Amino acid sequence: MYQLNYHSISKSELNYNELNHILENAIENNSSKNITGCLVYHNNRFVQILEGNKSDVVQIFEKIKLDQRHHSVTLLWENDIDRRFFPEWNMAYHQPKNSNLIQFINNLLLLSEFSDKTTGSLLSFWATVKNILSNKQ
Numbered sequence: 786m787y788q789l790n791y792h793s794i795s796k797s798e799l800n801y802n803e804l805n806h807i808l809e810n811a812i813e814n815n816s817s818k819n820i821t822g823c824l825v826y827h828n829n830r831f832v833q834i835l836e837g838n839k840s841d842v843v844q845i846f847e848k849i850k851l852d853q854r855h856h857s858v859t860l861l862w863e864n865d866i867d868r869r870f871f872p873e874w875n876m877a878y879h880q881p882k883n884s885n886l887i888q889f890i891n892n893l894l895l896l897s898e899f900s901d902k903t904t905g906s907l908l909s910f911w912a913t914v915k916n917i918l919s920n921k922q
C-alpha cells in the first residue's frame with residue numbers, strides 16, 4: 786500500500802457548498818477505490834493525505850493535480866505503508882461554518898499533537914496542518 790501527501794492553494798475562497806461538493810465527490814470516488822485519508826482546508830490552503838493501492842492513489846492524484854479549483858499543487862511526501870492510518874476516513878475534516886471555527890482549529894491542533902507520525906507522509910501532513918491553522922506559509 787501507498788501513502789501520499791500534497792498541499793495546494795485554492796483559486797478563490799471556497800464557500801461551504803463548494804467545499805462540500807469537493808468532499809462529496811471525493812468520498813464517492815475514494816470509497817469505490819478503497820482510498821482513505823484526510824483533507825483539510827483553511828485560509829485558501831488545502832492539505833491532503835491519501836492512502837490505498839499505489840496505482841489508485843497515483844491515478845486520483847493525477848486528476849486532483851488537473852483540478853482548476855486549486856493551483857500550486859505540491860507533492861510533499863510519498864511512501865509505502867503496510868497498514869492504513871485513516872481506515873475509517875474516506876475523506877475527513879473540512880472547515881466548518883464560522884461559528885465552530887475556533888473549536889475546529891483547536892481540535893485539529895490537538896489531534897496533530899497526538900497523531901501517529903511514523904511515516905514521512907504523516908509527518909509532513911500534520912506539520913502542514915499545523916502551519917495552515919496557525920497561518921504560517
Ligand SMILES: Cc1cc2nc3c(=O)[nH]c(=O)nc-3n(C[C@H](O)[C@H](O)[C@H](O)COP(=O)(O)O)c2cc1C
Nearest residue numbers: 807810811814815831833845848849852854855876
Ligand atoms: C483539494 C481537492 C481535493 C480533492 N480530493 C479528491 C479525492 O480525494 N478524490 C477524488 O476522487 N477527487 C478529489 N478531488 C476532485 C478531483 O480533482 C476531480 O474533480 C474528481 O476526482 C473528478 O471526479 P469524476 O471523475 O467523478 O468526475 C479533489 C479536488 C480538490 C480541489
